[in-house]
Amino acid sequence: MLQRTIRTAIKAQGVGVHSGKSVKIFLKPAPPNTGIVFRRIDLDPVVEIPASVHHVVDTALCTCIGYQGQSVNTVEHIMSALAAFSIDNLHIDITDKEIPIMDGSAAQFIFLLQAAGVVDQPVQRQYFVVKKTVSITDEQSGAVATLSPFNGYRIDITIDYDHPDIPDKCSNAVFDFSLTEFVRRVARSRTFGFLSDYNSLRKKGMALGSSLNNSICLDDAAVMNRDGLRFFDELVRHKILDAVGDHYLLGYPLQGFFKGFKTGHAMNNRLLLAVLSDPDAWEIKHANELGWNV
Template sequence: MVEKILKQQTIQNEISLSGVGLHTGQQVHLTFKPAPENTGYVFKRVDLEGEPLIEANVSYVVDTQRGTNLEKNGVRIQTSEHVLAACVGLEIDNVIIEINASEPPIMDGSSKYFVEALEAAGIKEQEAEKEEYVVDHVISYKDEQSGSEILVMPSDHYKITTMVDFGTKVLGTQNAAIEHVSEFKKEIANARTFSFLHELETLLHHGLIKGGDLNNAIVYVDKEIGEETLQRLRKAFNKDDISVKANGILDNLTLHYPNEAARHKLLDVMGDLALVGTRIRGKIIATKPGHFTNTQFAKKLAKVIKEERRNKVPKVDLNSEPLMNINDIMNILPHRPPMLLVDKIYELTDDSVVGVKNVTMNEPFFQGHFPGKPVMPGVLQVEAMAQTGGILALKSVPDPENYLTFFMKIDNVRFKRQVLPGDTLIFKLELLAPIRRGICQMQGYAYANGKLATEAELMAQIVKSK
């Protein structure tokens, strides 16, 4: 059976909605905008100078108090999970999320209104294939202090089960599950956030949840509630009367489901795992999940994915006809022997390139590096990777022969093994972000004899030659 190739998706039109921020109490205007292929989910703070971008990436998680909070270069995004869950739940891959405050509007405490807005904007298929990590072994994380645990195991598609137990009679033990992401809209999206009364009192004492009211958060009363406490709550929520329902929930709200808390925890898991940055084919089982455990697991999973990809040698038939031979390469790159260090290009897409360098004893650098012990200098391996990446970068301009690429930065360079005469180096370069204003960021790998030899993050600028 041939697997259907899934294409990336974005939205057709931009769409906006407004509401109040849960913790700041500010009025917030949020706009979803279409994004190019391989953009992922990107927040844009339009209220700040330069309108800085914060990618939805687990490496930017700075704290998980009352939500998953991101920070990049001093710019923060608070409570990102409900918006991200909506994007994942509708299987949207690329979208720009513009907001004029540090946190999205809380709306009713769920993902419902974000889902409705994204659907109203329309979903559009793009040309690039979806990136997917296929789980082939169990990966898990456990927080020993809280007993929270989350794992992923092999499955034929993405599915999630959550099990919650807060040790309180009012909430008890609850489970929730979806067998397919397509169930998110109907079964999970409208599950609202919740809090316990003792947490609520602490948050109010510290001046948080300024945007909270009894319509966007379920409050479970897990302690005796006296008249003094009721009076404080009436004042905080600007209500004439507040009481406790028979099911132990503060009034003005009716549960959508008996297990709404577990469903909301599933929503949070889906939103937090969006920060891994790739589609997951596997089954998630989360026991007593919380934002800290979710994001720690996301960090571990992202690290595993990166490690597996960096050690995965591109499949190249060296006897086949290349996409570009040495003459084709010289028509694009300005480099010439002895500084032309890529011989053939075998793959070239909008966001990646695979090239080859045959390393022979005739290379001039072997004369001095080192006599009697020839080893290819690491700096030239990085240069060869950069030249291969230059082919990808120059693909973004209509007349590449009139442009040059210049190094701006090299980060996280690692040399894993020696490259010797007779080796065939296979290079793979992938864009880390869409090319903007001529700035190109790539992750590069060089493989020799089926093993990773060198890796580096490269940044270059595309400049028109005079």
């Protein structure tokens, strides 16, 4: 239960799903207690943006974090891969303001981390432990998000879209967190959107890098991607992927039970801030204080 970083630096290149621009990222080992830190190396001087729930500045289409007037968009998929490997400390150097979308899932970030290797560091990891149930609702959408005490990390998400190609059986999934299960069940699930939204976003100069190569797109009748879905319930699995990434912005692995109905990045962030605002609802503990046999 020691802190972790990667063994060797590694790089990747792709396009930003909203900017459409080509961007490079460089993952580099970082010392204990650094946390995950994005560095905008295209700026002079370089701006460091710590991956923190307190630095979330926009959740409309992705999770965007900002600091000192600069930002980095679409951090949730790489954050979910880092959560999967329990990487505590990492520098992520980036040449633009958006993490590349890759294939729309976390699979290529998982591959990168496997290639880089993971190493323990001689400092104990700490955990974010939920002590009390906290729930929030969104009156307009009917969305509900709840975090409760739990011996482990469990996610239970229900989506609710009125669409002929999203039947009820695809609308709920429960996930008990582990690296193996994340890689097997969640990591390959892709981001998704609707053709009607896509057309209006393009008119506003967004979703410029989006394509059927990096997103599931649904028109009024069906999934448009020629090869279909990777899992019959890929959409709700991707919601789990996003939640894992958003939760990792707490700065510690989560010990708790997240239940979400119609949730997305905005509700994920609002819930974490609601929990943090109540000092009785959470505590930070070392692994040996959790009653684990370590």
